Amino acid sequence: MSAWTEKYRPHKFDDIRGHRRIKNLFEQCAKKGCVNLPPIILYGPPGTGKTSLALALAKEAYPDIPHHVSTLYLNASDERSIEVIRERILQFTKTFWPGVIRRFVIFDEVETMTEPAQAALRALLDDVDREGHSKSPLFLFLCNSLYRVHTSIRSRCVALFCGHVPISHIRDTLTMIQTMEGIPDSKQSLPSDITFRIQRGDMRSFVAAVQYGTNVNEWDEWLERLGNAKDGKSIYVWEAGLQKSPFCILIRHIFLWLEMKGLFLNNPTMEEFLNLCLRVQDAGKETILSCIPPAWEKIIHPK
Secondary structure, three states, X not given: OOOHHHXXXXXXXXXXXXXXXXXXXXXXXXXXXXXXXXXXXXXXXXXXXXXXXXXXXHHHHOOOXXXXXXXXXXXXXXXXXXXXXXXXXXXXXXXXXXXXXXXXXXXXXXXXXXXXXXXXXXXXXXXXXXXXXXXXXXXXXXXXXXXXXXXXXXXXXXXXXXXXXXXXXXXXXXXXXXXXXXXXXXXXXXXXXXXXXXXXXXXHHHHHHHHHOOOXXXXXXXXXHHHHOOOOOHHHHHHHHHHHOOHHHHHHHHHHHHHHHOOOOOOOOHHHHHHHHHHHOOOOHHHHHHHHHHHHHHHHXXX
């Protein structure tokens, strides 16, 4: 079974949802063959369309030329050896094809490479600088965390942030996929507002959930139980939550939920609860269950 994340990946800028400013910039550059465009870093949370934007730029720059001729895609998590990477890039750039002026080298998950390996990429970028940005390869680096990219790469690139795709676009895309695949509509396969925030708008994980029939809203029921727990009973809900996830992750979901419910405002016990969470975040399960449930119940059942 092929992955639907690839089957339904958008290949044109018109098909990519969100990222209006980046798309407008790339569309103008593609019309000119990306001449004078410096190396690019696309960074942001997983599943927000970084790879699709990079591939669309390469595709639309040379729409009538086979993709493998103009574009080399490298995933740093699979190819960590800088020697292998250099050899593949050199072999790729030595081939010529009529009509291809600038080739594209798309470097995914660059932040997963070791620091020395990242630093070694500087030589490739310096070669580009010496040749100018008219005929030399165009490097596009993709990553989740910009701060984990070596300064020798960051200083030679223009960094563009890819934020979350709006939840309305994600729901429309998932509904379209359900229709194309003949899957009955289900609220479980469409992300709720809190799920969208918990998963940071990760389109890839939502599409995979539709393909494999996974309930993307796995935290909704637990959060609802926690919010409705009676005095003295929330400890059982907290215990169930700690079986699903570490406390540091669990409390992040709760803070997002509290914010959406407006419970951060005008609640004198909230500061006390937040400070308590910080104090016990690395404590054992017994310590957490002894102090967090009573503090939580002061929030949802203020006297």
